Amino acid sequence: MAYKNIIVDIEDNVCLIRLDRPDAMNALNLDLLRELGKALGEAQQNDKVRACVITGSEKAFAAGADIKMMSEKSFVDVFTEDLFTPEEQAIRRIRKPIIAAVSGYALGGGCELAMMADFIIAGDNAKFGQPEVNLGVMPGMGGSARLTKLVGRAKAMDMALTGRMMDAEEAERAGLVSRVVPAKKLVEEALAAARKIAEKGAISVMAIKEAVNRADEMPLAEALLFERRLFHALFATEDQKEGMTAFIDKREPQFRDR
Template sequence: MAARSLFKLVSTSSNKLIIQNSLLNNVKFYSVNAANYEFIKVEKKGANNNVGLITLNRPKALNALCNQLMTEVGQAVEAFDKDKDVGAVIITGSEKAFAAGADIKEMENNSYAQCVSGGFLDHWNKLTKAFKPIIAAVNGYALGGGCELAMMCDIIYAGEKARFGQPEILIGTIPGAGGTQRLPRYVGKSKAMEIVLTGNQITAIEAEKMGLVSKVFPVETVVEEAIKLGEKIASNSHLINGICKESVNAAYETTLNQGLKFEKKAFYGTFATQDRKEGMSAFIEKRKANFKNE
C-alpha cells in the first residue's frame, strides 16, 4: 500500500492542515505552506478570514485543467470544507483566463479503454460534493473544462470581458465533465444545443441574460465582489447554509413534488439546530444573531 493511502485530510486551520492516520487513528499537525501546491494558490480572505480563496495558477497554459491542477483544487476545497472558520469558498483564475479548458496534450493519447478503466475526469466531481457554498469568480476565458468547472460551483460572478463556451465539438469530441448536462439546466435546451454544437463562445453579458452567470462586474473588481458575497454568506450559519444549498441542488435531481417533500423535511430539520433557535430569538429580540454552526 502506498504511503499516501494511509492518510486522510481532516481539516485546516490557517496554514496548518490536520491529517489523520487512518490506520493508527491519530491526529497529527503539519505546517503546510500554500507554495506546496504546484498549480493553485490558497489563502483566506475577508475581514474575518472566513472566505477561502483558490486561485488557479498555471499561467503559461492559460490555466488549462491538467490532472494535477484538478487534484489540487479538490484537495483545497475539501480542506476549506472542513475548516470550521471558513463559510464560503471562491475559485478564480487570472484576468486573462479563468481556465481555457482541459489539458488537451494530457488527454490526446487516451484510448477508450483507458478512459473507462481509469475513470477519466471522475475526480473533477469532488468539487460538487462540498457542503459549503462555492463561488466562481470568472475573468477571461472559461472554455470547455473551464466552463464546466465554473458550472460545478454554486454561484458564478463574471468580469465583463469573460467568455464562456464548450468548444469540444471543434476537436472531435464532446464535453465530458458536465457540459451537456449542467448547461441545459442553466440556459435551457435550445441555447445549450447551440453552444455545444457550434463551439461558439458567449460573452459575460450574454451568459448573464441566459442565467448562466449571476452578476457581471468590471474585470478588476469581480474577485473583490465575490469575496464580499462570500463574507455575506459566511455571516450566516454554516450549517444552515449547507442544508439550504443541498435543498436547492435537489431541485435539479427530483420532480417538483419530490423536491417539495425534500425541502419540507430539510426545513423541519433546521428546528433541531441551535442556530435556528438563535436566529429566531435574535429576530424577536431585535439583535444580531450569534450563530455557532450547531
C-alpha cells in the same frame, strides 16, 4: 501544503483558490484538478473556512481540459482511467458553498468547472463556451448536462454544436451566472459575497446548498418534500431560535452553528 498549480489563501473565513497555470491559460490537467480537490477537501475540514471562491487569472478562468494531455489518449485509456471522474466527485462532495469567480475564458472543462460551483459571478470580460466540437469530441464534465439545466436546451445546443462563446451579459441573461461585475473588481466582489455567506449559520447554509442541488436532480414533488423536511429540521437548531429572536429584538443574530 504547497501546491504547484493553484494558490490558496484563507482569510476572513473564506478560502480563495486561484488556478495558476499561466502558460497554459489554466488548462485543467490531472495534477491541477487533484490539487483543487485536495484544497477544497481541506477547506471542508477547516472550521475557520465557511465559504470558498475559485478563480483564475484576469485572462482565463480556465481554457478547458488540457488538450496536450488528452491528445494521445485512446478510448481504453480514458475509459479505464475514468478520466476526471474522481476529480469531479472530489469537488462536488464539498458541502460548504463554492463561488466561481470567472474572468476571461471559461471554455470546455473551464466552463464545466465553473458550473460545478454553487454559483458563478462573472467579470464583464468573461467568455463562456463549450468548444469541444472543434476538437472532434463533446463536453464531458457537465457541458451538455449541467449547461442544459442552467441555460435551457436551445442555448446549450447552440453553444455545444457551434462551439461559439457567450459573453458575460448573455450568460447573465441566460441564467448561467448570478451577476456580472467589472473585471477589475471580480475577486473583491466574489470575496464579499463569500464573506456575506460566512456570516450566516453554517447549518442553514449547508441545508440550502443541499436542497438547491437536489432540486436539480429530483422531480418537483420530491424536491419540495425534501425542502420542506429540511426546513422543519432547522427548527431543531439553536440558530433558528437565535435568528428569529434576534429579528424580534431588532438586533443582529449571533449564529453558533448549533
